[in-house]
Amino acid sequence: MNDPVQPAPGPGGPVSGGPGSGGQGSGSEPIAPLIELVGIRKSFGDLVVNDGVDLAVDHGQVHALLGENGAGKTTLMRILYGLTRFDDGAIRVDGAPVRIASPADAIAAGIGMVTQHFSxxxxxxxxxxxxxxxxxxxxxxxxxxxxxxxxxxxxxxxxxxxxxxxxxxxxGEQQRVEIxxxxxxECRLLILDEPTAVLVPQDVEALFGAIRRLTADGLGVLFISHKLGEVSRISDRVSVLRRGRIAGSVPAAGIEPRALAEMMVGRPTVGVRRTDRPAPLTAARDGSADGVGAEVEADLVAARGVDVGTAAGPDAAGERPAGTAAPQRLRPPALRLRELGLSGGTARGRDLLTDLNLVVQPGEIVGMAGVSGNGQSELVQLLSGLRRPSRGTVEVNGIDVTGASPQRMIAAGLGRITEDRHASVVPGLTVEQNLVLEDAATFRRGPFLDSGAVRRHASALIERFNIKAAPTDPIGALSGGNMQKVLLARALAREPVALVASQPTRGLDVGAAEFVHTQLLQRRAAGGGLLLVSEDLDELLALSDRIVVIYAGRIVGDLTIEQADPRTLGLLMTGQRLDEGEVA
Amino acid sequence: MRLRLVLRGREPRWLVVLLIAIAVVIVFAVTAGPIRLAGANPRAAYQRYLITPLTSFTSFTEVLLASTPLLFTGLAVAIAFRAGYWNIGGEGQFLAGATGAVATGFAFPGLPAALAIPAGLLGGVVAGMLWGVVPAWLRATWGIDEVVTTLLLNPVALLGVQALVTGPWRNSQTGFAVSDSLAPGYALPTVIPDSSVHLGFPLAVLLAALIWIVMSRTVTGLRVRAVGLSPDAAAFSGIGVRKVHFGAALISAGIAGLGGAVQVLGVTHQLTPQVSDSYGYTGIVVATLGGLSALGVLLVGLLLGNITVGAQNASLALQLPPQMGQIISSSLLLAVVGMLVFRRYRIVRAPRDTAHQGGAE
Structure with a gap:
């Protein structure tokens, strides 16, 4: 699909992209690339992580590899460094095939790697x-x-x-020691895995200076990142990895961040579609207006610094023309975050979450987009009751549950589906035991656990959610899809007013993912408010009424579904500011 | 070609039995050499270790007596380990319990048996809990590793006992480093005529039954198991992981203390530095071999009691060193724990060239 063999940093183009580096390389000689990956395939079980990846790095070239989380970047790097075996394909150094089965082989072939976690x-x-x-x-x-x-x-x-x-x-100095x-x-190809993620701006400058000196020496650099800005500054050539395939490979000179963002996130291809879109969305519920209302409300809170919780509902209802949506406005928001903050122990010393304001109305799905590591997991932990916020409040169905225990949050009507399935179920217990773990006290008969009631509860959910398992199977033996169905069943069995679902379909096959999506939409149709945290933009665009974008612990964008498109979201997710008039 | 371990989907029921049988065969194979070197016929030795104690009434009651303290410490360790609290301090808590029982006896020497026995046992439980509460509190509050703290308190307890019996509690008649004997009201009655098997044995069996019911049939048991198996998931499900750890730690320490009290009231009737024959540490073996289940502890406790009596027998009859019994039970622990890996994993052959997951995944 691309032409990786062709040397990119010819005497012409890329010179303007990175000062002094590209032109001086050995690009004028028509020799084989320094390192070449040909048709690399790797799958873990059913999950294909790298699907025929071709990639070449020339002498003296900075080759950036761009992609979302889960696109297969890390696996590709691990393959190149001998940490993971690939199923099919070949690796060539200076045109000659080499066998890389361990880091020792990689080092012998002249490959060096600096990861985010220093060794x-x-x-x-x-x-x-x-x-x-x-x-x-x-x-x-x-x-x-x-x-x-x-x-x-x-x-x-x-x-x-x-x-x-x-x-x-x-x-920054430690990173230099790694280099x-x-x-x-005597490495000739240096792999830098998101090297700037841990650095302060001054150190980034120093790193870029070092990279330029090294490439002037003829060293090749493979630079992995998802920050568009720095990629266009430092690299000679950019390849974009998407869903395990190279979605495009272009010279960095005169590159359009927009085009890259689009390449990175692609087009919606999710199987499940909202049947109520486009017409009924605005007509019946006016989801976008809800979003704006919420914004205004949050701004008010921010400006006054007072609690307007009781006043906000009626006020908002009064401003709106009476319509079909009116009865819903009498209900408190399913989920409301106010000024939520979480101080963190990051190396950069900045907060993990800052001034998060968000309202999820009943019958609404609010998508949260963002590259992982921007505060999503902290937010989900906070909403799961596993962490206490440093500032601000959390309300579920009008009940203040700030810093409450998981038990109280569940009781208030919150359902949780987290990204780490294995930290949500007890693998050694059975399916039925896991299904009642959150409210075991209600399955009590005298001093004993009512095993009959537990069994009936489990059997009903297994049938309703089409889980392929017996109640007494240990849950650790279930497939990822079935395990997720158990979690879904546990969360949805209580008909939660608010449901927080984080990466609900990650790692699932298409059928299971579709099932999960259907269930989420049913919950919405039944009046539940959903916060859908996902790195899969296709999923967000297919399901959400509104999409907020989180970057560096802040909400940097709040878009109606009409405003949201992959390009805009991609720019926001990578920390770019939108141009004037880009989003009205 | 090479061998790899692959996670099992489901465990067949016969598997545990087969694995333990294999472990026993391994133990025989490994220990036959040393027994031969010590100048005995291995077959005769195993006969002495395992069969002979069960063949006469007197030696059978000795097995029950020898297993009684192991049942208490085994149950104590099992309950803590089940909750994911690694209490290695059974030895110290056992000694503390013994001391507590003696202290109660000295404080109220005139009590009638109906009051003295419960008071003495209670004194042991409370003392065991006191010895276990500091590590439990440190773990719950500051996350300090209980393996280290409970372990380090064991020698402290032993030194404490030695200080007492060489100091204030030195025997007033003989001057030996043992305490005075308790008043007769504090002696546990024997439950089998013409033997020294005392009330402690049925008490231990009753306790095992109670723990088995709580762990397998109640909501509390389910929560404790969840915390032990996966603290993250338990916390996510709204279970107070710290509370469960703290509670399990206290109950565990209390049971170990009870064991110490039972040993004093049933066997020694005074405090001696030898009141615990490493029962606290052997309790870890009992609990682990018993799969942390109450029933398993009961069976393994009796088995180790059997081997203990058999080892005494073998040392008399075959001139085998008494330590040989410990070598056998220790080999058994290693072999069983090693074999139990295959409850969760099975071996597959992986041809080298087409191996898929060579990586660290």
Missing amino acids: LVGTMTVAENVMLSGVGLGRVDRAGAVAAVTAAADRLGVAIDPGARIDRLSV VKALAR
Whole structure:
């Protein structure tokens, strides 16, 4: 589908993209690429993670690999570094096929990798850490290691004290030590896995300077990221990975962030469609107006700093023309977050969640889009009762449940489906035991658990949700789809007023995903308010009435479904500001 | 070609029996050499260890007597481990319980048996709980690893007992480092005529039955099991994981303390530094071999009691060192725990070249 073999950084184009790097590379020689991946396929069970990926990095080239979470970037990197075996395909270095079955093979082939999580020993010095990676039997060459560090630091153009202890260094410096480690092993291709995720802006500049010096030396860099801005600044060529395939590969020069964003997130292809769209959506419930109302309301709260909870409902109802939606407005919002904040212990010292205001009305699905790691899991943990917010309030069905226990949140009418299924069920217990775990006290007869009632409850849910399991099966033995159905059954059996569903279809096959979507829509039709947190834009666009975008712990966009399109969402998710007039 | 472990879908019922049988065969194979080296016929030795104790009335009652403290410490460990609280402090809590029972006896020497026995047992429970509450509190409040804290309190308890019997509680008649004997009202009655099997044994069996019912038939039991199997999922389901840990820790320590009290009131009738023959540590073996179930603890406790009596017998009859009994029960622990891996995993052959998941996944 693309032309990875063709050397990208010819003498022309890319030079303007990255100062000084591309032109000086060996692009003028018509030789084979430094590293070439050909038709790489990898599947875990039924899940195809890499589906025939072709990718080539030339000498002296910065090749950016862009993609959403779950697109297959990490697996591809692990394959290239010998951490994961691939099913099919080939890896070539300088045109010759190589066998990479372990990191040792990868290092021998000249491949180095720096991940987000450094593998450094904190109590040892820089030189000792570099030594560690090459340690074998026999004498330890301390002087050699110091020399290697100094030489590599020279190549990088930074000063590194070989005798400095790792735990005294900043994160940016530690990252440089990781790069030094790779260079000391004479790597020719450096894989940087989201290197800027952990860095402050000044360190990003230093990193980019180092990358430019290295590529001028002829080193190839594979730069993995989902930040469009930095990708267009540093790279010579950009490839986009989407659902395990290369969706496109273009020179970075004069690149359009919009085009990339579109390539990254693609087009809606989800099987389940809302039957009420487009006409009934606005006619019957006026979902978009609800969203705006909520915004205004939240702004009011923010401005006054007072509790307008009791006044807000009637006020809002009064402003709206009486219509079919009016009766619903008399009900409190299914879920309301006010000024919600969570102080965090991140290295960057910023809050995990900041001033989150969100209202989910009954009978509404609010989608939350965002690249993972921007506060979604913290928000879901908070709404699951596993964490307490630092500031602000959470209301479920008009009941204040801020900082309440999971039990009280469930009692208030909250249902939860989290992204980590294995942390939501007890694998060693049976299906029926898991189904009653949240409200075991109601299945009591005298001092004993009423096993008959438990069995009847489980059998009814198994039939209703079409779960392929017996009540007494250990839940750990179920497939992902069936396990998710059990969770869905547990959450929906209580007919929750508000349902928080996080990545409800991640890792599921198409049939199971469709079933989950149908159930979520049924809950909505029955008057439930849903907060759907997902990294799958297709899913969000297919199901939501409104989509908010979370970035760096803040809600940076609140779009009606008419305003939301993959391009706009992609830009918001990657921290870009929308142009004037882009969204009315 | 190489071998790999693959997660089993469902466990067949006969599997556990088969695995334990294999483990026993392994133990025989491994220990036959040392027994031969010690100058005995392995077959005769196993006969002495396992069969002989069960063949006479007297030695059978000795088995019951020997297993009684192991049942208490085994149940104590099982209940804590089930909840995911790794109480390694059974030894210290057992000693604390023994001390508590003696202290009660010294405080109220004139009580009639109907009051003295419950008071002495209660004293043991309370003392065991006191010994276990600090690690439990540290775990619940600060998340401090209870393995370390409970373990380190064991020698502290032993030193405490030694300090008492060489200090204030030194025997007033003999001057030996043992306490005075308790008043006669504090002696547990024997339950089998012409034997020394005391009330502690039926008490342990009753306790095992009670724990079995609570764990398998009640809401509390379900919650405790959920916390032990997956604390994250339990917390998600609204179960107070810390409360469950704390409660299980206290009950566990109380049962271990009760075991210490029973040993004093039933066997020693005074505090001695040897009141616990490592019962707290052996309780870990009993609980683990018994699969952390009350029924399993009962069976394994009796088996180890059997081996203990058999080892005494073998050392007299065959001149085998008494430690050989411990070697056998320890080998049994290793073999069974090793074999039980196959309850969850099975072995498959994976040809090297087409192996799929070579990675760390």
